[in-house]
Amino acid sequence: MFSSHDHTPTKRPDGAPPHRARRALAALGVLTALALAGAPAATAAEQPTPPPPVGAPAGAHDLVASDVDAWLDGLLPAALESAGIAGGVVTVVHDGEILTTRGYGHADTGTTGGDAVPVDAETTLFRPGSVSKLFTATAVMQLVESGDLDLDTDVAEYLDFDVPRRFDEPITLRNLLTHTAGFEEVVDGLIGFGDQPAVLRDALAQDPPEQIYAPGTVPAYSNYGNALAGYIVQRTSGIPFEEYVERNVFAPAGMTSSTFEQPLPGDLTDRMSNGYTSADAAPGGFEIVGAPPAGALTASAPDMARFMLAQLGEPGAGELLEPETLDLMHSPALDESTLGNLAAAPRMALGFFDESRNGHRIIGHGGDTQFFHSHLQLYPEERTGVFVSLNSTGTKGYETLALREAVLQGFTDRYFPADDAGTGSADAAVVDQDTAREHAALAEGTYISSRGMQSNFLVTLDLLNPTQVTAREDGRLLITPGPGAVSPALYEEVAPWVWREVDGQRTLAMRVAGGQVEGIVYEGAFTLLPGEPARAAGVALPLLGVSALILLVAAVAWPVGAIRRRVRKQSLPEGTGRVTRILTKVAALVTVLALVGWAVVIPTVMSLEHVPEASLRQLQVLQALGALGVVPAVLQVVGAVRHRHGWRRVIGTALVVLALVTVAWYAVDLHLLAPSVSY
Numbered sequence: 084m085f086s087s088h089d090h091t092p093t094k095r096p097d098g099a100p101p102h103r104a105r106r107a108l109a110a111l112g113v114l115t116a117l118a119l120a121g122a123p124a125a126t127a128a129e130q131p132t133p134p135p136p137v138g139a140p141a142g143a144h145d146l147v148a149s150d151v152d153a154w155l156d157g158l159l160p161a162a163l164e165s166a167g168i169a170g171g172v173v174t175v176v177h178d179g180e181i182l183t184t185r186g187y188g189h190a191d192t193g194t195t196g197g198d199a200v201p202v203d204a205e206t207t208l209f210r211p212g213s214v215s216k217l218f219t220a221t222a223v224m225q226l227v228e229s230g231d232l233d234l235d236t237d238v239a240e241y242l243d244f245d246v247p248r249r250f251d252e253p254i255t256l257r258n259l260l261t262h263t264a265g266f267e268e269v270v271d272g273l274i275g276f277g278d279q280p281a282v283l284r285d286a287l288a289q290d291p292p293e294q295i296y297a298p299g300t301v302p303a304y305s306n307y308g309n310a311l312a313g314y315i316v317q318r319t320s321g322i323p324f325e326e327y328v329e330r331n332v333f334a335p336a337g338m339t340s341s342t343f344e345q346p347l348p349g350d351l352t353d354r355m356s357n358g359y360t361s362a363d364a365a366p367g368g369f370e371i372v373g374a375p376p377a378g379a380l381t382a383s384a385p386d387m388a389r390f391m392l393a394q395l396g397e398p399g400a401g402e403l404l405e406p407e408t409l410d411l412m413h414s415p416a417l418d419e420s421t422l423g424n425l426a427a428a429p430r431m432a433l434g435f436f437d438e439s440r441n442g443h444r445i446i447g448h449g450g451d452t453q454f455f456h457s458h459l460q461l462y463p464e465e466r467t468g469v470f471v472s473l474n475s476t477g478t479k480g481y482e483t484l485a486l487r488e489a490v491l492q493g494f495t496d497r498y499f500p501a502d503d504a505g506t507g508s509a510d511a512a513v514v515d516q517d518t519a520r521e522h523a524a525l526a527e528g529t530y531i532s533s534r535g536m537q538s539n540f541l542v543t544l545d546l547l548n549p550t551q552v553t554a555r556e557d558g559r560l561l562i563t564p565g566p567g568a569v570s571p572a573l574y575e576e577v578a579p580w581v582w583r584e585v586d587g588q589r590t591l592a593m594r595v596a597g598g599q600v601e602g603i604v605y606e607g608a609f610t611l612l613p614g615e616p617a618r619a620a621g622v623a624l625p626l627l628g629v630s631a632l633i634l635l636v637a638a639v640a641w642p643v644g645a646i647r648r649r650v651r652k653q654s655l656p657e658g659t660g661r662v663t664r665i666l667t668k669v670a671a672l673v674t675v676l677a678l679v680g681w682a683v684v685i686p687t688v689m690s691l692e693h694v695p696e697a698s699l700r701q702l703q704v705l706q707a708l709g710a711l712g713v714v715p716a717v718l719q720v721v722g723a724v725r726h727r728h729g730w731r732r733v734i735g736t737a738l739v740v741l742a743l744v745t746v747a748w749y750a751v752d753l754h755l756l757a758p759s760v761s762y
Contacts, residue, residue, distance in 0.1 A: 166482030167361040170202040171473040174384040179397040190356035209472040211457040212450025215380035220434025244288040261431040262608040265296035272373035290761040293538040299421030303533035306377040313376020335401040336393040341382035358454025359475040391468030428592035431607040441501040456483035519558030527554040530611035566605035630742035634671040663715040670712015677705035699760040710747035
């Protein structure tokens with residue numbers, strides 16, 4: 084599942100495969116444009132900018148139902164229409180009661196026939212996506228509380244299969260719930276369609292992801308890790324995960340309209356909202372989440388309100404955990420002993436993100452499926468909670484992010500504004516400008532996300548999604564795109580190796596060793612890692628683009644040259660070996676075909692469509708044949724020099740060799756020829 088703290092492309096609204104030829108052309112177009120530009124990242128002017136959030140009047144307001152209703156009614160209907168979002172729901176709890184639950188727009192727009200159906204705030208069901216992880220964490224903490232599980236025991240003690248390990252340090256439940264187990268991301272099987280329920284053990288034990296970071300050291304958001312925690316709940320309790328949550332979370336909290344079952348039970352099916360890419364599109368199918376604990380929840384807004392009340396420990400809300408366990412669950416779970424200076428930024432609690440704002444402690448979690456976009460926040464000290472869910476992505480793809488921020492940040496600014504001391508970075512800055520300049524210069528460079536794939540061919544995404552950190556003369560950092568955002572953001576150093584967004588409240592922390600930045604953490608579960616110079620977009624894309632062009636010209640020149648020689652009744656120069664010439668041309672052709680194939684496969688995979696292993700192996704065969712073509716290509720150059728074929732032919736054949744070598748090198752470096760094609 085996706086977290087709304089991070090962003091991932093989506094599929095067509097009807098769940099059907101996108102047109103692959105169009106996607107291939109789009110991918111190649113992007114590659115070509117970037118190659119010609121030779122730029123590692125877009126400038127601020129080139130970045131896509133989401134629509135500005137519709138703000139709320141700042142300043143203290145009474146947190147009462149009438150004021151919240153009036154504010155939401157003034158904000159959401161127009162915002163939904165402007166963003167192309169079919170419908171949504173918001174619920175607020177405060178002082179032990181459900182303050183309000185409001186529904187807007189449509190659960191069924193009627194675009195495929197029939198009457199439009201409005202969202203019913205009380206009964207319409209939504210898919211909260213990765214907010215489901217809070218229920219998984221709650222289940223784990225119940226078993227920790229009972230003594231059946233221990234947060235710091237190696238999870239191998241609880242599993243009936245082995246997980247990949249590259250490090251000797253134990254993987255613990257504390258790691259799983261804080262996204263620090265070190266796993267790379269998994270894409271295959273993340274979300275699908277159909278009527279077959281997912282089998283949790285199969286999803287986890289078959290083709291598990293590699294462990295690429297030492298446990299506890301690099302926050303890297305992981306659906307696999309959270310789902311593994313859910314499987315441990317299943318193994319320890321002796322009942323299916325879905326049943327455990329039904330008995331021990333839903334029932335005590337009074338959540339009568341919620342389930343992790345996929346497909347939905349019959350009594351809930353008719354209450355399910357459709358999901359859309361945009362309000363004017365056809366609805367998509369019901370999404371089957373491959374690893375249910377990470378994102379398979381379906382729930383009504385009132386049920387989510389009841390869960391918030393129970394998490395706040397309100398009397399009469401249904402006791403999920405003892406107060407001491409709730410405090411443990413809501414507190415930062417790791418410290419400097421493993422994180423180093425990364426612990427200076429907001430840290431993960433056990434399942435919750437630290438989303439504090441205006442000096443108020445806020446914990447929460449966002450979630451996104453392909454169609455639904457949601458967020459839950461709790462204010463433990465203020466006994467308050469907010470949940471928002473939208474059933475469409477919007478016409479431009481960024482609307483839900485801006486709209487959720489308008490609701491959540493607007494709610495905080497309206498009802499819990501900053502005190503007179505303020506929360507701006509200028510108030511907290513303690514780093515002199517010379518030090519800030521020195522640190523900024525050290526941080527400058529190209530970075531990749533820890534939430535990614537490093538052991539398979541999807542490492543190529545690092546070429547297309549880099550983050551550029553630029554040191555400004557005044558010691559500030561311009562980060563493009565901004566962490567957790569889609570547009571550039573400016574940061575200033577407010578404590579040694581701690582940076583805060585200018586005119587904002589996001590905070591970053593850097594871990595430095597040996598004069599090198601090891602990582603920049605943001606939002607608790609995401610780390611920017613220094614990119615390898617050879618994989619920088621400004622290096623790799625131009626080299627691959629020019630190499631592909633040379634090989635394409637060489638492949639086309641083969642038949643064209645043969646026809647021209649036949650028309651002119653010419654023969655090849657002496658010393659031009661027929662076999663080496665043919666093998667070189669074949670190598671050029673298959674290399675181009677392989678590159679085109681990867682340009683089709685990678686967007687297909689990232690749109691969550693399954694690509695058969697046989698297809699990936701075929702691409703690897705083409706890629707390998709192209710790499711082997713370096714040998715006859717070199718022999719051609721030797722023959723051209725030996726027999727003095729002229730500088731043009733020598734340079735031409737030498738360029739083909741260089742192009743084949745370049746592509747072959749990147750094929751190895753980017754794992755296009757890796758033995759495993761699991762993704």
